Amino acid sequence: MSIHKKIGLATFIALGLAACGSGGSGGSDGPSAAATPNADIRAAKAELAAVNAGEIGKTTFKVNDYTIKLGETTHKVADMQKGAVVDLQNGNENVRAYRQAYSIVAGKFDVKNITGGSAEDSVETLKDPMTVGLINGEATQTLPxxxxxxxxxxxxxxxxxxxxxxxxxxxxxVGSGAVTGLVQTGDIKLEEAAFKHNAWSNDLDGTSVRAHGIAGKVSKGTESVGDYSLNFFGQNAEEVAGVVYHNQVGNIGIAGQR
Structure with a gap:
């Protein structure tokens, strides 16, 4: 999923991200293998196969290195209380974040004030649906x-x-579960689904992440109401963190520890 509005004041910064590459030289008799379309296709297929097989290491970012910047204020994730939802605000831009020992989930939404057009009319506050744009941390390298x-x-x-x-x-x-206590959705079930290798991009800080995880359907009674995806974090899969894509209310951040 993507955020179509440009992120203005709210910027998430992940430290320690590096890029590396390699190169080589070919003879003068013809184009190098790396320059041919067939070679590009083979390389892409090989990388995809490696991801699917879990041969590429899972992505690790230190949670304590993150900062959340709203306007002129920088909020250190390391200073946030663990196991609690933190609300950050700057003007109409809002961020809700949940930090654990090895992972963080955060979503962004805007707030609009609506009036009837005259000075006597009361102001109504309208919140846009939240978009979860940051799921990151110390991804589990080897699952139990x-x-x-x-x-x-x-x-x-x-x-x-x-x-x-x-x-x-x-x-x-396999894994399965439930989300309870939200009036907007009512109690919903996270249907049983098998382990998989997840890969995604975080819209809020531009990082690309790979992790062991699970993805499945969300239901309420007999009705399908969306999908979910979560990932394992911590050396021994001590935590899960992810998102519910609900058809009616937008995204729901989810995180927990065992």
Whole structure:
């Protein structure tokens, strides 16, 4: 998913991101292999296969290195309380963030003041749906192969904070759970889904991330109401963090620890 509005005052900065590349030289008899379309296609296919096979290392960013800047104020993630939703605001721009020991989830939304057009009319505050644009941290490199664990934490929208409960069976390599306590959505179920290798880009800071994770459907009773994706963080998969893409209310940030 992408944010179509340009991010103005709210900027997320991840430290320690580096890029590396390699090069070589070819003979003068013809074009180098790297310059041919077929070589590019083969390289892309090889990289995709490596990602799917989990051969490329998972991305790691230190959570304490993050800062969130709104206007002239820089908020250090390291100073934020763990296990609590933090509300940051500058004018009409708002950020809600949830920090854990190894991961952070954050979403952005705008607030508009609407009046009836005359001075006597009352002002109504309207919040846009939240877009989760930052899911990052110290991605788990190697998942446990045995054990069943329950991850408990928070689920948050643009205005509410509820509860995430997510159960993972590392023997069967599946997970399922629920989001409760949000009036906007009611209680919803995160359907059982298998482990997979997730890759995504964070719109709010431009980082590209790879991680072990799970992606599945979201339901309320017999009705399908969206999708979800979460990822494992911490050396021993101590945490999960991700997003619910709800069809009616926008994004919901989810995070928990075992």
């Amino acid at each position: 192969t045995t054990g069943k664990y329950t991850y408990n934490g928070a689920a948050f929208s643009n205005s509410e904070t509820g509860r995430l409960t997510y159960n993972v069976d590392f023997d069967k390599k």
